[in-house]
Amino acid sequence: MTQQLVGLDKITDTVAKFTAVVSRRLPDDVTSRLTTLATEERQPMALMIYDTMKKNQELAGELKRPSCQDTGLVQIFVQVGSHFPYIDGLSEALKEAIGEATQLAPLRHNTVETFDEYNTGTNVGSKSPWLYWDVAEGRDDLQLHVYLAGGGCSLPGQGRTLMPGEGYEGAVKFVMDVMTSYGLNACPPLLVGVGIGSSIDAAAFMSKLALMRPVHSHSVNEVAAQLEVDLEEAINSIGLGPQGLGGSKSVMGVNIENSARHPSVLSVAVNTGCWSHRRGTIRFDKDLNYELLTHEGVEL
Template identity: 60%
Template sequence: MSTQGTAVLTDIIAKFVDHTSKYLPDDVVRKLKELSLQEETPLAKAIYETMMKNQELAGKLNRPSCQDTGALQYFLKCGTKFPYIDELAEILKNATFKATQEAPLRHNCVETFDEYNTGKNIGTGIPSIFWDIVPNDENLEVYTYMAGGGCSLPGKAKVLMPGEGYEGVTKFVLDIMTSYGLNACPPLLVGVGIGTSVEVASLLSKKALMRPIGSHNTNPKAADMERLLEDGINAIGLGPQGLTGKNSVMGVNIENTARHPSVIGVAVNVGCWSHRRGHIIFDKILNYKVTTHSGFKM
């Protein structure tokens, strides 16, 4: 494998991570503008105006849009014939460190038990890399995500008794939103995972946050539940930054698998209003396409 190609891929991913720290995805910007127009109180309107000013200054001053640039997570769909598959884990680590230096990103990697900050955003299991392997494919899809402290705080998972049904799932989600939702800087994107165990549900709930705002689960019943949960959480009235308002969420995304008949595994993860996720696709010669940020360029 060419050293030059490895360097090129590292550089592109580092610059993309840098970019996503400063500029929100296109769909998030559109949704925030839409929600701001629906607010009626002076306080809620002022908060949305401040959010927009914050994003303007992040671009103008070339600084991250939130001081908490998170712990980096990468969700991959990698073809078995993508030529850099063997080097990819190291490439992502190096890209993370490069972005940390150049953006710059806040140092958010503390070694558990040893209690020291590595100063590189690299440590044991960080950045987190989640693999989906695609047989007989030559491409690479990378979803980047900055998992901040505030938006990670509401994350919870549980296995329900089957008799609790989807009413139990709804109660679980709403209990989390009413107790922890305001800590995650609303309006939120809420990811719900439903599967056969806690680890399956947890990963699904985080993958749900990678979906575009306004998209829906392909199962009509799950899509109906997304809408019902969105209406229910909005009715809580958290509003922007949890200071009351008409809307609490940018959306609710549900991802699911089949499950064992005796259990319903359910998990919730949320993205804050500064939802810094990105999506970039590479072919085998490292041509790339970005789907989330129309303004990105090398």
């Protein structure tokens, strides 16, 4: 077997094991944020739910089983260096990794072929797992955001291109309309990703990318960062609370990603992550040594 194939097999094995970990253990920032929200809560029902969430995570770790029965449709954000030695064949290696993780975790079979309407039974299918590609010129490493996008938290995903006169106020109104209509069903407290830009496809991509940022991080743009704070406060005021049963906190945070736009176009999109926000980040160097950026202390 050539060195190339040996390397790709190692990537497949490592990503499969990491995906299994992501299915049962929340990233450190999410766990920390949920703990903080629980300490700030006063309603008895909400406190009981947060306690149940904590026990759920403990049992998932002890039993090595997914923390939620809906292990989602797998999406991977791939940032690969142009000099990464295993770039050829990487796409297939990642698909094989999800097939292996399906048995290892195990992951629920969630990949249904559109139009043909059959479940592949492997979580691998037409453009599934969905891979978002970003080539980093001059680098020789590989970084992956592995995300298990559950059905409940995917349902609120929406986008709209606004008329110019609606402005940023229109974007805020759109986000709030989505939250008041669908936030209840997405297993709050939610991480809300918002994308704002010049086209609906760009806005949708950025809203999903925003969910890969650490919980309660802030945009580098000061105006967007303030809007994140304002939207968090506004959504919290709805009173959804954990699991939508009432409470003072409805979201873990709001993350906004933006791009430049056409003068007469303002597109906005929303995607959400549920309280069990199962995403993880792993980085490989050119020799395939790996570092887990979201799950400290875990060895694969």
